[in-house]
Amino acid sequence: MATSFNLHRFANPGRFLRLSGALLPWLTAGAAILFAAGLYFALVASPPDYQQGDTVRIMYIHVPSAWMAMMGYGLLGASGASALIWRHPLADVAAEATAPVGAAFTFVALVTGSLWGKPTWGTYWVWDARLTSFLVLFFLYVGHIALTHAFDDRQRGRRSAAIIAIVGLINLPIIKYSVDWWNTLHQSESILRMGGPSIDATMLRPLFIMGLAFLLYFLAVVMTRMKAMLLEARHRSAAFAR
Amino acid sequence: MSIVSTSFFEMGGDAAFVWPAYGVAVLMLVGFALLSWRRLRAAERALERVAESDPAMSDDA
Numbered sequence: 001m002a003t004s005f006n007l008h009r010f011a012n013p014g015r016f017l018r019l020s021g022a023l024l025p026w027l028t029a030g031a032a033i034l035f036a037a038g039l040y041f042a043l044v045a046s047p048p049d050y051q052q053g054d055t056v057r058i059m060y061i062h063v064p065s066a067w068m069a070m071m072g073y074g075l076l077g078a079s080g081a082s083a084l085i086w087r088h089p090l091a092d093v094a095a096e097a098t099a100p101v102g103a104a105f106t107f108v109a110l111v112t113g114s115l116w117g118k119p120t121w122g123t124y125w126v127w128d129a130r131l132t133s134f135l136v137l138f139f140l141y142v143g144h145i146a147l148t149h150a151f152d153d154r155q156r157g158r159r160s161a162a163i164i165a166i167v168g169l170i171n172l173p174i175i176k177y178s179v180d181w182w183n184t185l186h187q188s189e190s191i192l193r194m195g196g197p198s199i200d201a202t203m204l205r206p207l208f209i210m211g212l213a214f215l216l217y218f219l220a221v222v223m224t225r226m227k228a229m230l231l232e233a234r235h236r237s238a239a240f241a242r
Numbered sequence: 243m244s245i246v247s248t249s250f251f252e253m254g255g256d257a258a259f260v261w262p263a264y265g266v267a268v269l270m271l272v273g274f275a276l277l278s279w280r281r282l283r284a285a286e287r288a289l290e291r292v293a294e295s296d297p298a299m300s301d302d303a
Contacts, residue, residue, distance in 0.1 A: 043264075044250070054254035061267040104270050112263040119259050217271060224278040231285035238292045 013230050020223045027220035034213035041206035051202075058116040060206045063191075064214040065109040066134070070172055070220065072102025073137060073165075075145060077172075080165035083158065090226070092158045095165060096148055097225035101218060103141035110134060121185055129178035130186035133171060134174060140168040 042060035049056035075098050083091035113131070114124045125131065144161045153156040179188040190198045197204055253260040 048254055054257055054261055055256045057253070057260055058263045065267065079248075101274060104274055108267050108270050111266050115259045115263040115266075119256055176278070217275070221274055221278050224282050228278065228282040228285045231289055234289060235285065235288045235292060238289070238296075 013090065017227060018229060020227050022094075024220060024223055024227075027216050029224065031213050031216035033222055034209055038210035038213045040207055040208055046202050054086040055116055055119045056128060056203065058112050059203070060210045062109060062112040062116055063207060064211040065105045065112060066209060068104040068214050068218050069102055069109050069134075069137060072098055072105060072166065072213075073140065073172060075222075076102060076141075076165040077169040080162035082183050083162045084166070092162070093226050093229050094222070095158070097133045097222050097229060099141055099144045099148070101221050101225070102146070103138065103145065105214075105218070106134065106141055106194065110138060113166065117185075125186075126185050128184040128186055129182035130175065130184045133178050136171055137168075137173060137175060137195050138170060144168075 009082040038060065045134045067148070071104055077096055078094035079088075079091045079098065082088035083095065110131075113134075114240075117126070118124050143164050148157045149163055150160070175190075178184060181188055191204075191207075199207070251261075253296060
């Protein structure tokens, strides 16, 4: 039981509160600086695409949003597993804090993708494998949020949500490889591919700066929400004790 | 300068797609950050009030 003891020591809410207190200012400042730089490169200091013109600038928010949407779901699945298998005391809090943020990023990825699709493909929406599996991701997030709050017994809601989070993990590789497995209107992988990215450096720069900005933002917001939830729980138990 | 800024906002004729996309993203990012921060502040204030009325609660552990 030594491992589980160490895990729980590490997962101590008090320790998390101190850690998040130390990290949050850095994450927030880092995100703000990277957003400023990223927006400059995305909107001003990068060229229009030779085929798509300026609509290519939608990529700098669409792709990082999609990255965060998928990373967030990976986190949700991992939290679900930690909650069900190891009874990690912070896992349920992490899942509940992550789900709405992930859902919001999924929504942004869908909307910006739609706004990018109209001028480049000629349609706002098509039921191809990538778009459909991404819409499924959104519904998985919504289902997770709904289940978390569906029962009077909070623990039961969290358990059901953890199960949907784990089952839904199967959708992540489907999203990732949908563009290879099926004929999709959505373009195939152009960043993480054999032989290196197929995008020019002038466009990769804003994409990666924005990606990093989104990542720091994501971590900062999830941490803030977790911190708030832990303090709310502390307040509830204090009120109960009196 | 006016020519440059005009074409910047026109986005090569695709302003109707580029700006709403950025608008949705900024709205979500700012909105979520604000909501989360306000929730944290509210939780901190609520705990402070408890700590004021009961000195034993002020211990961080």
